[in-house]
Amino acid sequence: MKHVLINDSIVPEAEAQVSYKDRGYHFGDGIYEVIRIYQGAFFALDPHINRLFDSAEKIDIALPFSKQELVDRLNVLKEKEVVIDGSLYVQITRGAAERNHLYSREEQPILFGFTLPDKSNEANETNGISAYVTEDIRWLRCDIKSINLLGNVMAKRKASDHDCGEAVLYRENAVTEGSSSNLFLVNNKTLYTHPANNLILNGITRQEIIAVAAELGIDIVEEPFPKEVLAHADEAFVTSTSIEITPIHTFKGDVEATLTLGPITKQLQQALKKRIKTQTSASV
Ligand code: PMP
Helix, strand or coil, X not given: CCEEEECCEEEEHHHCCCCCCEHHHHHCCEEEEEEEXXXXXXXXXXXXXXXXXXXXXXXXXXXXXXXXXXXXXXXXXXXXXXXXXXXXXXXXXXXXXXXCCCCCCCCCCEEEEEEEECCCCHHHHHHCEEEEEEECCCXXXXXXXXXXXXXXXHHHHHHHHCCCCEEEEEECCEXXXXXXXXXXXXXXXXXXXCCXXXXXXXCHHHHHHHHHHHHHCCCEEECCCEHHHHHHCCEEEEEECCCEEEEEEEEEECXXXXXXXXXXXXXXXXXXXXXXXXXXXXXX
8 A cells, every 4th residue: 555744644645635725736835856766765865855945945934844854754654665766756835724825934834745666767868858949937936946837847748749758948048957857968078057046946966967077077067058059069968866867869849959869978877877876775
């Protein structure tokens, strides 16, 4: 039987209920994380927990538990669900209250967590995907990992309707990120990606890749670049907890181009996998 985490309790899925007054439903008033589990161990757990607490602070939610208490609860859920390879979704909403834009700071945050089995992304990692280039219509605080993802889900649907696996977004002509991923491109052996400011989510995978690239001696430029540059990239790829490093072989939409799957992408894929293996086998 599947179990879920609600606040400090692990309950059978059938008994997992949330209030219709949850502000997550009314306003998308909450935050979340997706944490990968490899070989029964969380990968990059601390950065995910830190980002969740940062997101809470940025939207003025005072969490009624410590980081360690949260980690303990997530571990209990992982053990209960016996996940070897998969991921854990955890969200916190501001709480349940009469519908009112104005929150009072008296609401009790609601924690919710569940695990998901591994969905293999191997074929995409090997063969690459098409990406649909479209305007970034989201708000100006994309650094917050908010559950309010309307701009992201609309972009993802649009991409899929054009037979693309991801949407690549641009704001005022500068490429920001994917609808659920960060974007990197390679030109003349240098790695380019948007800086971690309010216009993108600073992905944990993005940060891991920047660390891996530095170890490999690959130059990294964190600066905005115009969408036209995508058409001349030697290589491009998107990254996230779920898809790791997934190459892009075709851009469609507002930029059209065909790319080859190149050596730097492959080198980074291998180095990231090695890093994951080392870190997750060390912690079990
Ligand atoms: N940007 C957006 C908009 C995302 O939704 C995600 C994945 N949640 C990412 C970037 C990648 O973040 P991470 O590497 O932490 O999964």
